[in-house]
Amino acid sequence: GVYAGGAAAGEKGSYLSNNDNMVSGKNPDIVGRDDYPTGITAPWRWNEWNNGASVVPDGPFINKADEGSRPQSASDGLGLPYMWFRNAVKTDDHFSPNRQVPSAGILGSLPTGVKRNQPWQTLLFRPDPGDNHPGAANPPDYLLMDWFWMPIVEPYAISEPFSTSGRVNMNYKIAPFDYINRTTALRAALESEKVVAIPSSKISEYKNPVGNPGARHPNPESFAWRSNASDTYRHDLDLTSIINQMNTAKFDNDEIYKSATEICTVDLLQTSSGGVRPAELTGDNMLEAPYTAIYPKLTTKSNTFRVHYRVQYLKQAKRAAEQDPEWQIWYEDRDQVLAEQRGSYLIERYIDPNDPNIVNGAQAGQSNDFAQNPNLNLEDFYQFRVLSHKKFAP
Numbered sequence: 001g002v003y004a005g006g007a008a009a010g011e012k013g014s015y016l017s018n019n020d021n022m023v024s025g026k027n028p029d030i031v032g033r034d035d036y037p038t039g040i041t042a043p044w045r046w047n048e049w050n051n052g053a054s055v056v057p058d059g060p061f062i063n064k065a066d067e068g069s070r071p072q073s074a075s076d077g078l079g080l081p082y083m084w085f086r087n088a089v090k091t092d093d094h095f096s097p098n099r100q101v102p103s104a105g106i107l108g109s110l111p112t113g114v115k116r117n118q119p120w121q122t123l124l125f126r127p128d129p130g131d132n133h134p135g136a137a138n139p140p141d142y143l144l145m146d147w148f149w150m151p152i153v154e155p156y157a158i159s160e161p162f163s164t165s166g167r168v169n170m171n172y173k174i175a176p177f178d179y180i181n182r183t184t185a186l187r188a189a190l191e192s193e194k195v196v197a198i199p200s201s202k203i204s205e206y207k208n209p210v211g212n213p214g215a216r217h218p219n220p221e222s223f224a225w226r227s228n229a230s231d232t233y234r235h236d237l238d239l240t241s242i243i244n245q246m247n248t249a250k251f252d253n254d255e256i257y258k259s260a261t262e263i264c265t266v267d268l269l270q271t272s273s274g275g276v277r278p279a280e281l282t283g284d285n286m287l288e289a290p291y292t293a294i295y296p297k298l299t300t301k302s303n304t305f306r307v308h309y310r311v312q313y314l315k316q317a318k319r320a321a322e323q324d325p326e327w328q329i330w331y332e333d334r335d336q337v338l339a340e341q342r343g344s345y346l347i348e349r350y351i352d353p354n355d356p357n358i359v360n361g362a363q364a365g366q367s368n369d370f371a372q373n374p375n376l377n378l379e380d381f382y383q384f385r386v387l388s389h390k391k392f393a394p
Helices: 104-109 141-147 184-191 239-249 260-265 284-297 356-360
Strands: 194-196 234-236 304-315 336-350 383-392
Touching: 104 141, 104 284, 141 260, 184 239, 184 284, 194 284, 260 284
Parallel strands: none
Antiparallel strands: 194 234, 304 336, 336 383
16 A cells, blocks of 8 residues: 555545545545445455554555564653654553564464455454455464464563463363363453454544644553544453353363464453444454464463372272172272372473484384475374372371
């Protein structure tokens, strides 16, 4: 997209959403709605355009990485280095060292339908928006994220090759003890994220500067520059509603999540501020941003397990006859527990990256390139080791 200050004031139909014109000078520089070619996907069909950072017009961006790391200085009047604009809004929720590329979800704004006359179609890394989106058909687009791996670096570098240490398992149910609700870790992974919903009523305002254009917006919780500094378009997640949704989608049907990318099927837009839905002004990058940040925190295959055991050495009293069926029955008043031990083992499931079978291939004469040889499977190389052992001795 080429932008030259936006459409002229009063020009009808120059916008990306299915709504009225934006504030003068901030309209996207595209063909007007009344003149949009028939038979070609329009931008308002799936909201697969990006919200431009700060006062940058919305348009067909490919997802701008977060580069804001320079603190605001009152002395020099310079702001954070977003795009080519000075004094843009700081997004305080991106505090990770992996802020620029939290995960492969950052690729979600790459176009995929240009050659099929669907120029406003991108990779779909969020729930199906409906209307026959190609990215929701099997296999869904979000599975592409499984080809990428991001290390865990907070609170310190703890990632090892093929390890899921530091990640939260989406399959939080414990079989067969499904009455135990252990959702604390998953809630912690979701807690710091927010969702953006820009109401249609703000179309003529949400790109407006407030006061002096050279000053930073006074509300750090705001999404962009606007006429009312008290407006907040970023909302907290309703964690309980999200957990209930995951229960209904999988666990209540005796199913599990097989890939962490399936977080993209969960509707995060159930918010604690009244169930705010994505308004027409919310771009694809804002709709997918929480999934991009949450995905690297999750897994469906834990590597460490604590196994609790209780072992007893039993001795049965002599039975009347060797074939007496009573030998299958334990009698508390006659039979004895000679010894007992209780405790736990911490067991790790791991892969040794120096395993010669991985380096040389699973079988003689086969290619050891996992991308080229479909017969190779890393599941065959997992081993187990005991990290710690505790005895229960009250």
